[in-house]
Amino acid sequence: MPELRLRGLVKTFGPARALDGAELSLRGGEVHALMGENGAGKSTMIRILAGLDNADAGEVTLNGAPLRLGSPAMAKAAGLRFLHQENHVVPALNVAENMHLARPYPQRFGLVNWTALRQAATDALGRLGASHIDARSEMGSLGAGDQMLVRIAATLLADEVAPWAYIMDEPTAALTGAEAAALFRAIGELKAAGAAILYVSHRMDEVMALADRITVLRDGAHVATRDRAETTRDEIIRDMTGRDMATLFPQRMASSGSPALAVRDLRAAGLGPVSFEMVEGEILGIAGLSGSGREVLLRALIGAVPRAGDLELRGVPLAADPAGAWAQGLAYVPPERRTEGVMPRRALAETVTLPHLSRLANFGFFRQGRATRLVRRLAEDVRLKATGPNQPVAELSGGNQQKVLFARALAGDPALLLLDEPTRGVDVGAKFDIYTLIRDLAAKGAMVIIVSSDLPELIGLSDRIAVLNAGRITETLPAAGLTEAALLTACYKRES
Amino acid sequence: MASFLRHYGSLIGMAAIVLFFWIALPDTFMTLRNWLNISQQLSMLVVVAVTMTVVMVMGDFDLSVGAMASLSGVVAATLFAQGMPVPVALAAALAVGLLGGIANGVLVSLVGILPFVATLATLTMFSGAAFLVSDGKTIFGRDIPQGFSDFARSGLPLGTWGDHPVLLPSLTLLAVAVTFLVWLVLEHTIYGRRLYAIGGNVAAARLAGVKVSHLRLSAFAFTGVGAALAGIMYASRVASANPVQGDGLMLTAIAAVFLGMTVTRDGQPRVLATVAGVVTLGVMDNGLTQLQVDSYVRQVLVGAIILVAVSISALGRRAVRL
Numbered sequence: 001m002p003e004l005r006l007r008g009l010v011k012t013f014g015p016a017r018a019l020d021g022a023e024l025s026l027r028g029g030e031v032h033a034l035m036g037e038n039g040a041g042k043s044t045m046i047r048i049l050a051g052l053d054n055a056d057a058g059e060v061t062l063n064g065a066p067l068r069l070g071s072p073a074m075a076k077a078a079g080l081r082f083l084h085q086e087n088h089v090v091p092a093l094n095v096a097e098n099m100h101l102a103r104p105y106p107q108r109f110g111l112v113n114w115t116a117l118r119q120a121a122t123d124a125l126g127r128l129g130a131s132h133i134d135a136r137s138e139m140g141s142l143g144a145g146d147q148m149l150v151r152i153a154a155t156l157l158a159d160e161v162a163p164w165a166y167i168m169d170e171p172t173a174a175l176t177g178a179e180a181a182a183l184f185r186a187i188g189e190l191k192a193a194g195a196a197i198l199y200v201s202h203r204m205d206e207v208m209a210l211a212d213r214i215t216v217l218r219d220g221a222h223v224a225t226r227d228r229a230e231t232t233r234d235e236i237i238r239d240m241t242g243r244d245m246a247t248l249f250p251q252r253m254a255s256s257g258s259p260a261l262a263v264r265d266l267r268a269a270g271l272g273p274v275s276f277e278m279v280e281g282e283i284l285g286i287a288g289l290s291g292s293g294r295e296v297l298l299r300a301l302i303g304a305v306p307r308a309g310d311l312e313l314r315g316v317p318l319a320a321d322p323a324g325a326w327a328q329g330l331a332y333v334p335p336e337r338r339t340e341g342v343m344p345r346r347a348l349a350e351t352v353t354l355p356h357l358s359r360l361a362n363f364g365f366f367r368q369g370r371a372t373r374l375v376r377r378l379a380e381d382v383r384l385k386a387t388g389p390n391q392p393v394a395e396l397s398g399g400n401q402q403k404v405l406f407a408r409a410l411a412g413d414p415a416l417l418l419l420d421e422p423t424r425g426v427d428v429g430a431k432f433d434i435y436t437l438i439r440d441l442a443a444k445g446a447m448v449i450i451v452s453s454d455l456p457e458l459i460g461l462s463d464r465i466a467v468l469n470a471g472r473i474t475e476t477l478p479a480a481g482l483t484e485a486a487l488l489t490a491c492y493k494r495e496s
Numbered sequence: 497m498a499s500f501l502r503h504y505g506s507l508i509g510m511a512a513i514v515l516f517f518w519i520a521l522p523d524t525f526m527t528l529r530n531w532l533n534i535s536q537q538l539s540m541l542v543v544v545a546v547t548m549t550v551v552m553v554m555g556d557f558d559l560s561v562g563a564m565a566s567l568s569g570v571v572a573a574t575l576f577a578q579g580m581p582v583p584v585a586l587a588a589a590l591a592v593g594l595l596g597g598i599a600n601g602v603l604v605s606l607v608g609i610l611p612f613v614a615t616l617a618t619l620t621m622f623s624g625a626a627f628l629v630s631d632g633k634t635i636f637g638r639d640i641p642q643g644f645s646d647f648a649r650s651g652l653p654l655g656t657w658g659d660h661p662v663l664l665p666s667l668t669l670l671a672v673a674v675t676f677l678v679w680l681v682l683e684h685t686i687y688g689r690r691l692y693a694i695g696g697n698v699a700a701a702r703l704a705g706v707k708v709s710h711l712r713l714s715a716f717a718f719t720g721v722g723a724a725l726a727g728i729m730y731a732s733r734v735a736s737a738n739p740v741q742g743d744g745l746m747l748t749a750i751a752a753v754f755l756g757m758t759v760t761r762d763g764q765p766r767v768l769a770t771v772a773g774v775v776t777l778g779v780m781d782n783g784l785t786q787l788q789v790d791s792y793v794r795q796v797l798v799g800a801i802i803l804v805a806v807s808i809s810a811l812g813r814r815a816v817r818l
Contacts, residue, residue, distance in 0.1 A: 302703070304702070304703055321705075321707075322702065322703055322704065322705040322706075323705035323706070323707055324705075325705070326704065326705040327705070332703060334700075334703055339697070339699055339700075340697075340699045340700050340703055341700050341703075342697065342700060343693060343696030343697040343700060343701075344696075344697070345696065345762060345763075346692070346696045346762070350689070350692070350693065350696065351700070353689075354689075354690075354693050354700075354701065354704040354705075354706065355704040355705045357686035357689055357690065358686060360686070361685070361686045364685045364686060364687060365684055365685055365686075366684055366685060366686050366688075366689055368684075392762070408704075
């Protein structure tokens with residue numbers, strides 16, 4: 001059985017240490033789960049395996065021989081294949097063609113042999129137990145789960161180097177339950193054929209059901225590698241968090257303000273009806289699996305998607321478009337900061353001031369001086385590490401990019417702050433800064449709604465947690481004393 | 497080195513071009529008269545290019561500006577021929593530009609057609625309309641009021657050169673005024689900041705409360721009016737109007753904006769950089785003409801210079817990223 005070993009990996013990005021002695025051993029014929037909190041170094045390790053980043057130190061060996069992984073082509077030659085959360089597909093081409101994108105089409109007399117192309121695709125899908133997918137259907141007409149199966153099947157086509165290891169990064173993030181089940185069957189087929197699967201996921205249930213071994217990273221370092229059969233969820237969670245919760249999350253304030261937000265029968269695509277109320281200074285957590293409508297809820301509140309329902313902030317109906325909502329004192333930190341939040345190549349001040357331009361102008365003329373002073377003050381408040389207001393956002397680390405978005409949110413002294421995955425891809429230090437900011441803001445009377453897949457974070461920060469399931473709130477739990485397992489159970493509970 | 501080239505390469509290139517003609521044409525190139533002449537020749541192009549910059553900061557562009565300039569010229573001239581007072585005819589021509597620009601804006605922002613396709617289609621329509629309005633003929637001579645064509649010949653007296661008064665041409669002044677206005681709007685109003693935000697990240701702009709479709713629509717309207725104004729200036733300068741006389745403006749204007757983008761620090765379209773681009777192209781044209789370079793060779797050279805500038809900028813940017 002082939003074995004890939006990573007030892008003593010170190011990788012720094014500027015001042016941040018993403019990896020600090022990480023280790024992993026991946027053997028053929030096993031499903032190996034890689035776990036850790038956000039920022040623990042999982043993605044960096046995968047990027048190194050994929051040849052997208054070079055480690056500063058450490059060794060990588062394949063069957064005992066040193067392995068060089070400087071480029072995606074080298075990773076491919078080593079038999080590694082990567083399946084990321086996003087599907088890289090061409091929606092307008094059919095399944096068989098998508099499977100052949102990176103390899104030569106079968107030909108006859110210099111022309112494409114369509115029959116052979118289709119047959120190869122159909123065979124590969126069959127070997128994966130995915131015969132329900134027609135090789136002739138258009139890729140764009142398939143669901144996310146079937147698209148993923150197609151991409152896995154593509155790796156089974158004849159190639160110069162046969163793959164032996166699959167690295168799957170949160171593969172079920174966008175899948176429904178049935179699609180995930182089909183993926184697990186495919187993983188079973190691969191494993192039975194002797195392949196190794198490195199399975200990166202936050203989802204404890206999936207990991208406990210699938211994995212043979214589990215490696216936990218924390219702050220870029222290796223904590224433990226355990227056999228699934230001999231460990232427990234609690235042990236894994238202890239490995240992942242490591243620290244006392246109280247040190248990571250600032251002191252909780254008692255919130256006993258007056259009711260200030262009323263949401264009645266809110267509906268949007270994939271959401272609702274949802275009703276809830278909040279009091280001044282309250283932090284409401286939203287838990288739910290992906291597809292539960294948690295992302296839509298925040299977009300509906302900020303007015304970025306069409307919605308229906310009665311929404312009132314301090315007795316005033318909420319504007320139904322982002323411009324009006326920001327003006328009313330809402331602020332939104334979107335889940336995808338690079339594509340939806342910042343302007344990567346522009347000065348960070350431009351991102352910070354964008355929603356507040358009207359207040360930074362006299363008769364339509366932008367007041368540069370006032371804007372610069374505001375940005376400087378906010379940068380200090382959020383402890384931003386940047387050379388100045390004119391530094392392009394793309395030059396900042398993930399945590400500092402997130403702080404730019406927090407500075408933007410704080411600029412309007414928000415009454416209601418909407419946070420979607422506020423610490424995704426953020427290192428532990430910046431995380432703590434962000435938690436403190438959220439708590440301080442709530443202490444001043446602002447309301448905060450947090451959507452997060454990071455359950456310890458949700459429990460540690462929130463006063464109450466509403467559980468979303470299939471677009472509806474199924475339960476609202478007080479966060480104090482709530483365990484991660486209890487919350488996860490609530491997320492999985494189906495409405496009766 | 498790469499970053500030095502990226503930041504200053506184009507500026508040095510522009511200076512080198514001026515220096516080259518100065519040396520090659522010692523008596524005629526670096527003279528006030530020649531530069532005033534160049535400024536007048538370029539005034540229409542400046543107006544089209546700086547108003548084109550307004551849509552290009554959002555990452556869009558407008559292919560219909562040349563056809564619109566032709567159309568507005570023949571609309572004004574046709575109304576002159578029918579005896580309309582000059583102000584009314586000019587207002588009507590500008591209104592045509594506004595409507596055409598709004599049409600482009602609606603297609604791009606509300607209907608959601610790619611700017612390339614939408615403005616290519618309206619280019620064809622505006623061009624056809626120009627032929628319809630003018631009946632395919634050039635309108636000239638007595639049909640063009642004296643006062644209108646005199647405008648292009650008038651100017652601000654700067655002094656005298658022998659017996660001839662030296663004038664700063666009115667067309668140049670108009671182009672400077674338009675440049676100043678667009679510069680003010682793009683660089684110093686929140687309207688302009690929002691247009692740049694759309695170019696920076698349209699999804700982020702939308703979530704941050706920027707009304708993207710309204711702004712895109714209005715920006716195209718702005719560009720349409722600019723094109724119409726340039727068409728009127730053209731008609732005034734040649735004291736006539738025909739249905740194709742503005743057509744050449746479109747490609748040169750887009751080229752000038754791209755050339756300007758090679759000068760700016762962050763590679764974005766900026767009004768003053770666009771003007772630098774226009775001047776570079778104009779100086780080349782003027783100098784090569786004076787050197788009696790064949791006009792076809794001139795075209796090849798101008799195209800090559802654009803390619804060189806944009807290539808250096810693109811390579812420099814890639815080098816910086818590595």
